[in-house]
Amino acid sequence: MEKGESxxxxxxxxxxxRSSSEARxxxxxxxxxxxxxxxxxxxxxxxxxxxxxxxxxxxxxxxWGASASLAASILSGGPVLMVYGLIFLAFISVCIGVxxxxxxxxxxxxxxxxxxxxxxxxxxxxxxxxxxxxxxxWAGAVFASSSVTLGLASSLVGLYALSHPEFTISPWMVxxxxxxxxxxxxxxxxxxxxxxxxxxxxLYISIFTWLVTTIIVPAVSNxxxxxxxxxxxxxxxTGWDNNILAxxxxxxxxxWCFAGLDVVTHMAEEIHQPERVIPRSILATILIGLVSxxxxxxxxVFSIADYEAVTxxxxxxxxLELYYQATRSLAGAVGLxxxxxxxxxxxxxxxxxxxxxxxWSFSRDHGLPxxxxxxxxxxxxxxxxxxxxxxCTWVALLGCLFIASSTAFNSIITGCISCLYLSYSVPVACxxxxxxxxxxxxxxxxxSFGLFCNIVLLGWALFSLVFFSFPFVxxxxxxxxxxASVVIVGYVVYLCGYWYIRGRHVFRVPEVDGEPVIRAKxxx
Numbered sequence: 001m002e003k004g005e006s007x008x009x010x011x012x013x014x015x016x017x018r019s020s021s022e023a024r025x026x027x028x029x030x031x032x033x034x035x036x037x038x039x040x041x042x043x044x045x046x047x048x049x050x051x052x053x054x055x056x057x058x059x060x061x062x063x064w065g066a067s068a069s070l071a072a073s074i075l076s077g078g079p080v081l082m083v084y085g086l087i088f089l090a091f092i093s094v095c096i097g098v099x100x101x102x103x104x105x106x107x108x109x110x111x112x113x114x115x116x117x118x119x120x121x122x123x124x125x126x127x128x129x130x131x132x133x134x135x136x137x138w139a140g141a142v143f144a145s146s147s148v149t150l151g152l153a154s155s156l157v158g159l160y161a162l163s164h165p166e167f168t169i170s171p172w173m174v175x176x177x178x179x180x181x182x183x184x185x186x187x188x189x190x191x192x193x194x195x196x197x198x199x200x201x202x203l204y205i206s207i208f209t210w211l212v213t214t215i216i217v218p219a220v221s222n223x224x225x226x227x228x229x230x231x232x233x234x235x236x237x238t239g240w241d242n243n244i245l246a247x248x249x250x251x252x253x254x255x256w257c258f259a260g261l262d263v264v265t266h267m268a269e270e271i272h273q274p275e276r277v278i279p280r281s282i283l284a285t286i287l288i289g290l291v292s293x294x295x296x297x298x299x300x301v302f303s304i305a306d307y308e309a310v311t312x313x314x315x316x317x318x319x320l321e322l323y324y325q326a327t328r329s330l331a332g333a334v335g336l337x338x339x340x341x342x343x344x345x346x347x348x349x350x351x352x353x354x355x356x357x358x359x360w361s362f363s364r365d366h367g368l369p370x371x372x373x374x375x376x377x378x379x380x381x382x383x384x385x386x387x388x389x390x391x392c393t394w395v396a397l398l399g400c401l402f403i404a405s406s407t408a409f410n411s412i413i414t415g416c417i418s419c420l421y422l423s424y425s426v427p428v429a430c431x432x433x434x435x436x437x438x439x440x441x442x443x444x445x446x447x448s449f450g451l452f453c454n455i456v457l458l459g460w461a462l463f464s465l466v467f468f469s470f471p472f473v474x475x476x477x478x479x480x481x482x483x484a485s486v487v488i489v490g491y492v493v494y495l496c497g498y499w500y501i502r503g504r505h506v507f508r509v510p511e512v513d514g515e516p517v518i519r520a521k522x523x524x
Contacts, residue, residue, distance in 0.1 A: 048196070048271070049277055049280070049281065050200045050203070051195075051196040051197075051199045051200050051271075052199075052264050052267055052271055052277060052278070052281045053203060053264075053281045053284055053285065054199035054200040054201070054202050054203035054350075055199045055263060055264060055267060055350050055353065055354075056260075056261075056263055056264040056281050056282065056284075056285040057202075057203050057206065057284075057285045057288055057289070058199055058202035058203060058206065058346045058347050058349070058350035059144070059259075059260040059263045059347060059350040059351055059354055060257075060258060060259065060260050060261060060263070060285050060286075060289055061206055061289075061343065061346075061347045062086075062257040062258055062288075062289030062290065062292055062293035063206075063210045063257075063289070063292035063293040063295075063296040063297075064206065064340070064343050064344060064347060065253075065256050065257035065258075065259070065293070066082070066086065066253070066254070066257050066293045066296060066297050067296070067300075067319045067340065068148075068151035068155070068319075068344070069151075069253040069256050069257070069409075069413065070082075070253075070300075070318045070319050070322075071311075071316075071317070071318050071409070072250065072252065072253045072409070072410050072413075072472065073085065073250055073253035073254070074235075074310065074311055074318055075235075075236075075237040075238050075250070075311065075473075076236070076237075076238050076246050076247065076249055076250025076253070076472070077234055077235065077236065077243075077246060077247045077250045078233055078234060078235030078236075078307075079229060079230050079231070079232075079233045079234075079235070079301045080231075080232070080233060080234040080235075080247070081234075081247055081250045081251070081253070081254070082253075082254075082297050082301060083230065083231060083294070083297060083298060083301070085247075085250065085251055085253065085254035086254045086257060086290070086293050086294050086297060087290075087294065088251070088254070089251065089254040089255055089257065089258050090258065090286065090289070090290040090294075092255075092258075092456065092457075092460050093258040093261060093286050093289070094283075094286055094453070095452070095453035095454075095456040095457050095460075096258075096261055096424060096453075096457050097261050097282045097283050097285075097286050098283075098446055098449070098450055098453040099424065099428050099450070099453050099454050099457050100261060100262055100265060100282060100424065101278065101279035101282050101283065101444050102279075102441060102442070102444055102445055102446065102450055103116045103265075103427055103428075103431070104265045104268065104274070104275070104278045104279065104282075104442075104444075105275045105276070105278065105279050105441065105442030105443055105444035105445070106275070106439070106440065106441050106442035107119060107442075108265075108268040108274035108275050108278060108442075109268055109269070109361075110265075110266050110267070110268050110269045110357055110360075110361040111134065111266075111361045111362065111364075111365070112137065112262055112265040112266050112268075112358075112361075113133050113134070113137050113262060113265075113423045113424060113426065113427050114130045114131070114133040114134030114135075114137060114362060114365075114367070114423070115130070115361075116427035116430075117129045117130045117133040117426045117427040117430060118130030118509035119509070120427060120430045120431055120434055120439070121426075121427075121430040122430075126509055127504070127507055127508075127509050128499065128504070129426050129430070130365075130507075130509055131367055131495070131499060131503055131507050132426065132492075132495060132499075133422075133423050133426040133427065134358075134362040134365075134367045134423075135362070135367065135368075135491075135495050136419045136420075136422045136423045137262070137358055137362075137419070137420065137423035138355065138358045138359055138362055138368075138391075139415070139419045139488075139491060140415075140416055140417075140418075140419030140420035140422075140423060141260075141263075141351065141354045141355035141358050141391075141420075142355050142391055142394045142395055142398065143398065143412055143413070143415040143416035143419060144259055144260055144351050144354070144355075144416045144420075145182075145185070145348070145351040145352055145354075145355050145391070145392075145395045146395045146398040146399065146412050146416075147256065147409065147412045147413045147416055148344065148347050148348045148351050149178055149181050149182050149185065149348060149395060149399070150174075150178055150399065150402060150408065150409055150412060151344060151409070152181045152341065152344045152345065152348060153174050153175075153177040153178035153180075153181050154174055154316055154317055154409070155317050155320070155337065155340065155341055155344065156177050156181070156341065157169055157173050157174050157177050157316070158313075158315035158316050158317035158320050159315070159317075159320065159334065159337055159341075161314060161315045161316070162315050162320055162321075162324065162330065162333060162334070163330065163334065165314075169314075169315075169316055171402060171403055172403070174316075174402060175399055175400075175402055175403055178399040178402065179396055179399060181348065182392055182395050182396055182399070183392075184345070184348070185345075185348045185349055185351070185352040185392070186352065186388065186389070186392045188349050188352070189349060189352045189353055189356060189383065189388055190381050190383060190385060190388070191381065193382070195349075195353065195383075198346070198349060199346075199349075199350065199353075201346070202343075202346030202347070202349065202350065203346075205339075205342055205343055205346055206292075206343045206346060206347075207288075207292070208339075209339040209340065209342065209343045210292045210295075210296055210343075212336075212339060213296065213299075213336055213339065213340070214295055214296050214299045215299075216327075216336070217299060217300060217303045217322075217323065217326045217327075217336070218299045218302055218303045218326075220326055220327050220328075220332070221302075221303040221305065221325070221326035221327075222305070222328070223303060223304065223305035223325070223326075224302055224303070225301065225302050225303070225304060229301070230298060230301045230302055234247075235307075237311065238250070238472065238473050238474065239473045239474030239475060240473075240474050241474075245467075245470070248467045249467060249468070249470050249471075249472060251464070251467075251468075252410060252413060252414055252417060252464075252468050252472075253413075255413075255417050255464065255468075256413040256416065256417060257289065257293055258286065258289055259413075259416055259417055259420060260351070260354065260420070261282055261285065261286070262420070262423070262424070263350065263354045264278050264281045264282060264285075265278055265282075266354060266357045266358055266361065267357065275442045275443055275444070276443055276444070279444040300319070300322055303322065303325075303326045304322060304325070305325040305326070306325060309321055309325065310322050310325070319337075319340070320333060320337055323336045323337060352388065352391075352392065355388075355391040355395075356383065356384050356387050356388035356391055357384065357387075358391075359374050359384070359387035359388075359390060359391050360374060360375060360377070360384030360387040363375035363387060365507060365508050365509070366506040366507050366508060367503075367507055369498070369502075370390075371506075373386045373390075374386050374387040374390055375387070398412060401483060401487075404479075404483065405479060405480060405481055405483055407472050407473065407480045407481075407482065408483075410472045410482065411481075411482050411483045411484040411487075412484070414468050414469070414482060414484035414485075415484040415487055415488060417464065417468060418464075418465055418468060418469075418484065418485075418488055419488065421460075421461040421464060421465060422461065422465070424457060424461065425457065425458055425461045425462075428454050428457055428458060429458055431454065432451070432454050432455070432458070436450065436451055436454075468484075469482060469484065469485040470482065
């Protein structure tokens with residue numbers, strides 16, 4: 001059979017005419033599309049647009065990310081980085097969001113990036129590229145969960161320290177709290193029936209907390225910094241002699257504020273009409289993220305009374321010190337921080353859902369060692385429980401970095417950003433190289449602007465992978481090293497070894513008549 005004949009047999013995966021399916025339920029249409037992709041439906045499609053947006057924003061949670069990563073951004077540029085860095089990364093995130101949305105609209109599948117890579121990459125390299133993409137995507141989700149867990153653990157210990165001035169924080173205290181927070185996230189994600197309500201509730205809690213904090217802090221603060229301080233003051237306390245380099249390295253913080261934009265693509269098998277709903281959710285997440293993070297950050301910087309006290313807070317949590325300065329009240333600071341923590345726990349639950357579904361979907365195609373265990377959906381809980389337990393174990397192990405390095409938080413978010421950017425770049429690069437005009441797209445498609453977004457994503461990914469691997473502070477010592485690059489390089493070496501020994505023999509890319517179920521008008 002000729003390749004063209006094989007391709008003509010492959011029905012559109014995302015833009016099948018609904019007019020011909022009016023007599024069928026949305027579930028049957030979505031299920032048939034998934035079957036044409038080579039998978040059988042296993043998850044319940046019980047998420048709506050609100051739940052999906054809740055999942056997406058609960059993970060990205062830009063204003064919360066700006067607050068939790070304040071310790072890094074306040075040293076690497078101060079107000080200038082905190083304000084303009086967010087605007088710049090919002091632009092980058094739009095390009096990332098458009099690129100992901102176009103692919104998700106054409107191929108809505110829980111595998112996300114690795115599935116797309118396997119379908120549009122040159123056939124000779126499709127399986128290898130899909131394997132590497134899936135493994136990096138899952139690692140990025142695990143790093144993201146670890147970063148949120150560490151942010152919450154530091155905040156909980158810092159809150160206790162604020163209430164007990166005689167208390168001295170030790171790394172082991174944060175480490176133990178980290179493990180307890182990780183267990184909390186694990187338990188909550190085992191109850192599938194509450195996840196839709198929980199994700200929607202997380203969105204409302206986040207927006208409520210953002211509004212309350214953004215209004216109250218500047219309203220009660222006696223100090224109102226001048227506009228010049230907020231919009232034109234650059235502060236470099238990293239030890240880098242070059243301010244531009246310090247600013248670039250510091251961009252890891254606003255990058256983290258928009259991390260995880262792919263999370264909703266991995267919920268494609270739990271929602272109706274994912275080819276339309278997913279793009280809306282991704283772009284809405286970016287819009288809400290920019291508005292919330294920029295207004296929140298600006299309000300906080302205007303309200304700083306003692307900059308040095310914020311950067312050198314004994315709590316280890318700069319935003320907690322800022323709340324205390326503004327309210328001049330322990331009760332006020334604690335109250336605001338409790339809301340901050342509630343938002344963070346919503347983010348944690350979303351991250352755990354994300355990593356579990358990634359591990360599960362990747363294991364369906366035998367991408368992980370022990371896939372036969374990780375690919376099982378638990379009949380009692382309705383979630384991929386085994387995959388969830390395995391991913392949480394890796395989150396627990398990553399917590400050990402906090403013992404090794406005082407800049408562990410920065411290293412973990414660097415690992416998160418780097419792995420995710422790599423996973424985005426592979427399918428997008430394949431799309432650009434193949435030619436967008438040859439791609440059978442879904443209902444969301446932006447033509448020339450989409451190509452522009454693809455190029456920006458690839459350029460920024462390459463740029464950030466280099467500069468985000470630099471040390472965060474100088475001079476370099478074993479205790480402040482950026483260990484993310486070491487971990488990532490070691491992981492990639494492991495992946496290549498595993499691929500050669502076993503992965504190439506067991507990992508699969510769904511096929512029809514011996515060809516990938518690719519979404520292209522012309523075969524590879």
